[in-house]
Amino acid sequence: MKDEGNLHYFLGIEVQSSPSGLFLSQTKYVSELLNKAGMTECKPSDSPSSVKPGIPDPNSLFTDVTLYRTVVGSLQYLTLTRPEISYSVNLACQRMHSPKLSNFIAVKRILRYIKRSLTQGLNFVPNSLSLTAYADWAGDPIDRCSTTRFAIFMGLNLVSWCAKKQHTVARPQSSTKAEY
Numbered sequence: 001m002k003d004e005g006n007l008h009y010f011l012g013i014e015v016q017s018s019p020s021g022l023f024l025s026q027t028k029y030v031s032e033l034l035n036k037a038g039m040t041e042c043k044p045s046d047s048p049s050s051v052k053p054g055i056p057d058p059n060s061l062f063t064d065v066t067l068y069r070t071v072v073g074s075l076q077y078l079t080l081t082r083p084e085i086s087y088s089v090n091l092a093c094q095r096m097h098s099p100k101l102s103n104f105i106a107v108k109r110i111l112r113y114i115k116r117s118l119t120q121g122l123n124f125v126p127n128s129l130s131l132t133a134y135a136d137w138a139g140d141p142i143d144r145c146s147t148t149r150f151a152i153f154m155g156l157n158l159v160s161w162c163a164k165k166q167h168t169v170a171r172p173q174s175s176t177k178a179e180y
Helices: 027-036 064-077 081-091 101-116 175-180
Strands: 013-018 023-027 121-123 130-133 145-155 155-163
Touching: 013 027, 027 064, 027 101, 064 081, 064 101, 081 101, 081 145, 081 155, 121 155
Parallel strands: none
Antiparallel strands: 013 023, 023 121, 130 145, 145 155
């Protein structure tokens, strides 16, 4: 075994070391993904998804299923250093079996967002631990299932996150029933 020096690039992830910690990004990977999807010249977006996901038109199947799955799979790998897109990518993954045109339009919006924030990544600095969690109630307009999301921070460092669709539908409870 021989020492190759400091780590700069590993599995598509760029690593920059500084006195304050480590910065991980996937700038080259994002550029290659935008090129693969034919969106290098796209207009950037300020957010990865719209406020409310629309109900897709059942008659508008997206014909290039391979392209859809390739781009969404690549976006899923990108969430390693871009956790802010994990919810939008999770929604896209739920439609992998039979994507509609509206689903691909949503995927293109994620690509337009990452175009705007090409060099964004994770900054790791030493500190303490905290947890942030969120669940939307019946957020999917099609099957009314909720999505649970959480983020675990060590100081200012995001070390774990998840966006997962629940398999059961939550029933509304009155505040009295919830308390007793």
